[in-house]
Amino acid sequence: MADVDGDGRAEIAVTRKAGTNGRYFLFDDAQNHFTPLMEGGKSWGGDYYATAIALGNARGTGRSRHIAVAREAGTNARFIVHEYNS
Secondary structure, three states: OEOOOOOOOOEEEEEOOOOOOOOEEEEOOHHHOOOEEEEEOOOOOOOOEEEEEEEEOOOOOOOOOEEEEEEEOOOOOOEEEEEOOO
16 A cells, blocks of 8 residues: 555555456545556456555655556566556
């Protein structure tokens, strides 16, 4: 959990082992009823899935706006860092 959107409240990141649809998600804080802010992994293929996720401040700029995702995959990147831009 981390304040990714800069509203002073922590968002929640979740991964799931699945062969279709989203494999990782970022949800807004409880005040906003955990509304989805972001999801990814839909195009990875049936055998690939997210294995870990973390939120943080990769550039040291003050706000924890980075989402790091590790995944099971036979090709391409096994670790990805996204920057959330609200």
